[in-house]
Amino acid sequence: MPTNRKRPAAASEASRTGKRGKVRCRQRQGKGSKKRTVREQLLVEFAAVAKLEPGRGTSRGRAGRRARLLRSLLAIARDLRRKDAAAACSLLIYSEALEPEGLESPEAVAVEAVAARRRLLNRGGRKLWDQGRISGQELLEVLPNASARCLCLLQRLVSLASGRKHGEPSPELAAMALATAAAVLRSDPEGSCAICLEAWSPTARLLVPSCGHTLHVDCFWAMIAGPCSQAMRGLCRTCRRPSIWSPLARSNLRCTLTSAASAAAARCQEAGEAMGPGDFAALCVQFGSEIGDRPSDLWNELKQDLARRSIRGFGCVSSLLSLIDEAEAQAADGIAPEDL
Ligand SMILES: [Zn+2]
Numbered sequence: 001m002p003t004n005r006k007r008p009a010a011a012s013e014a015s016r017t018g019k020r021g022k023v024r025c026r027q028r029q030g031k032g033s034k035k036r037t038v039r040e041q042l043l044v045e046f047a048a049v050a051k052l053e054p055g056r057g058t059s060r061g062r063a064g065r066r067a068r069l070l071r072s073l074l075a076i077a078r079d080l081r082r083k084d085a086a087a088a089c090s091l092l093i094y095s096e097a098l099e100p101e102g103l104e105s106p107e108a109v110a111v112e113a114v115a116a117r118r119r120l121l122n123r124g125g126r127k128l129w130d131q132g133r134i135s136g137q138e139l140l141e142v143l144p145n146a147s148a149r150c151l152c153l154l155q156r157l158v159s160l161a162s163g164r165k166h167g168e169p170s171p172e173l174a175a176m177a178l179a180t181a182a183a184v185l186r187s188d189p190e191g192s193c194a195i196c197l198e199a200w201s202p203t204a205r206l207l208v209p210s211c212g213h214t215l216h217v218d219c220f221w222a223m224i225a226g227p228c229s230q231a232m233r234g235l236c237r238t239c240r241r242p243s244i245w246s247p248l249a250r251s252n253l254r255c256t257l258t259s260a261a262s263a264a265a266a267r268c269q270e271a272g273e274a275m276g277p278g279d280f281a282a283l284c285v286q287f288g289s290e291i292g293d294r295p296s297d298l299w300n301e302l303k304q305d306l307a308r309r310s311i312r313g314f315g316c317v318s319s320l321l322s323l324i325d326e327a328e329a330q331a332a333d334g335i336a337p338e339d340l
């Protein structure tokens, strides 16, 4: 491989080998005398850690650098007076994508990140949050060659950070989806979806599980909502490895799943085929085993979504909501869908 000392890629090359000091020095030289803001520094460091692939180079160095980054992000995100708090908080949310396997994303970081986001939203409102947080476009600029799995996770996490649960994807999320599809096409140009067998297209909406066996998002939803032996739930249908989702990515999947389920319930009600609480409980158990989620978390999210639809004019769902409430009231200490 020819030397790349004079190319801009030299910085990331150095970062892969863990030479942090050199990276900083070269980056400063590249930007001339202009000093980076804290926001820019955090984003650059986030990208540098993302580029240190797990299993390559010094994994201990990578883990240490990631831990230092998380500590900095936590300290800044907790301090509401800091103008970079939203940027730090959003990067904290995105930090799950630094562990594409999803095995080392602690629940505690997810809890802190969500709490910090709520505090910032309460204090400054949605507009200030959106102005301050790191956007999907900014992530794509600093991570032009990220893996498909990393981009898929980032797409989920940006969706969560932006708070968009319903409607058409925003331009930001649409750009993330295109970047994920581009990364899949880069790494697997001849590949296709294991469910529908369709070859990848640049505009496909794709989901990349931890094992890497990519599916169309719609094929994934159809697969996990469909019949299947209980033993295969939560496993990739191609390689039988477990699908692992980090806590915040999982909560985004939960939102999407429950939104789809309540939309289906509304359609069923309108068609005169009522779904009872038992049907919903079974769905929660099924989805829970597919994405590694607690059925009760899915249940609570689903109830909120049903209530939202009722408020928006899906009056027919109200009767179903009262059925669920009845079932819940009968349980000794709240409903446990797995018991139904
Ligand atoms: Zn498909």
Ligand SMILES: [Zn+2]
Binding pocket: 211, 212, 213, 236, 237, 238, 239, 240, 241
């Ligand atoms: Zn697989």
